[in-house]
Amino acid sequence: MDFEWMRVFLEGMLKPLAATMVVVMAVLLSYLQKLGLEREMIYSIARAFLQLSIIGFVLQFIFSRENSLWIILAYLFMVSVAGYTAGQRAKHVPRGKYVAGASILAGTAVTMFLLLVLNVFPFTPRYIIPVAGMMVGNAMTVTGVTMKRLRDDIRTQMNLVETALALGATPRQATLQQVKRALVIALSPVLDNAKTVGLISLPGAMTGLIMGGASPLEAIQLQIVVMNMLVGASTVSSIMSTYLCWPSFFTKTFQLETKVFTAE
Structure with missing residues (x-):
């Protein structure tokens, strides 16, 4: 050997x-x-x-x-750890770990599928595992912040939400502003990073390629792809998490599930 x-x-x-x-x-x-x-x-x-x-x-x-099964297993392991971590951040959201895991899986899987269909990356461990790791890591952070912020905003504005429900609004209509605020806050760091990439700091993928001997022009090509996929995966994951949170925030009669919002 x-x-x-x-x-x-x-x-x-x-x-x-x-x-x-x-x-x-x-x-x-x-x-x-x-x-x-x-x-x-x-x-x-x-x-x-x-x-x-x-x-x-x-x-x-x-x-x-070079086996596809190992790629899938490694990806599912990363999603599981990320879902658990994001769920810990939003610990007052019922079944938060499952919600986070499903949201991260949806966002990263859809993004990865598009990249493979467009032939941006070959389906090999050397490409897919590092790329998936970057997407899962960012989706984990965004999803955890979204879930926690949404629950906290509804908690502080329970009277407004309950009034809207009493006037006939659906749960989606009653919490639309809270959802928008949670998504904006969670996605802002990702978008700010995309705006300033290369101006303030050189990202990890780009730095690694340059230090590994690749030309700066080759490095920026990969970094542009990375930034695109991070924005896509993070957006899908955060939006998905809001949809999956709603059932646990309301009763079957469209009333706030008060026990979710009374826990400290």
């Missing part, structure tokens, strides 16, 4: 280990400023180091197989 890649990996980890000196500096500053974040910093960086090392071995295995 060829273990050459193992030797290359271990040699390559020397620089990441050397870079931990930056974390040592941060820990020292936290101690001197009495922030109390030393343990959390050490735990966070150690966990990231371990997780990324494991993922590196997993991806090495998947890339060497």
Whole structure:
């Protein structure tokens, strides 16, 4: 069995280990400023180091197989973790983890399908898994913010929503403004990032290609594709989450489910 890649990996980890000196500096500053974040910093960086090392071995295995089944399994695993994380953010939304997971799955699957149909990316692990990871990560953040903000806005404006319902409005009509506000707040960072990409900072995909030896012109071509898919996936996922939240916010008689909004 060829273990050459193992030797290359271990040699390559020397620089990441050397870079931990930056974390040592941060820990020292936290101690001197009495922030109390030393343990959390050490735990966070150690966990990231371990997780990324494991993922590196997993991806090495998947890339060497070139099997579509591994692509699907890796994608579903990412969606499951993202759904759980987003659901934790919106913990007062009933079945929030399932709502978030379904929304992220819908948004990223539709976007990925379009990219494959348009032949933007080949269906291989080396392309699909990193692309799916970027989409799932952004959709996770947007979906969690949307769900939490929608529930909180309805909670603070229960009287307005109940008045609209009493006057004959449907749940969608009664909460239209709250839904719009939640979506705008959740999607604004993604859109702002798209507006300033390349002007303030070079995104990860573009930076990685340039550092890997690709020309800047090749790097921006990929980055444009990445920004497009992030906007698409995030928008579909956030809108889907509002539709899936509605049934748990209202009773069958179109009244607010007060127990959802009384929990602190």
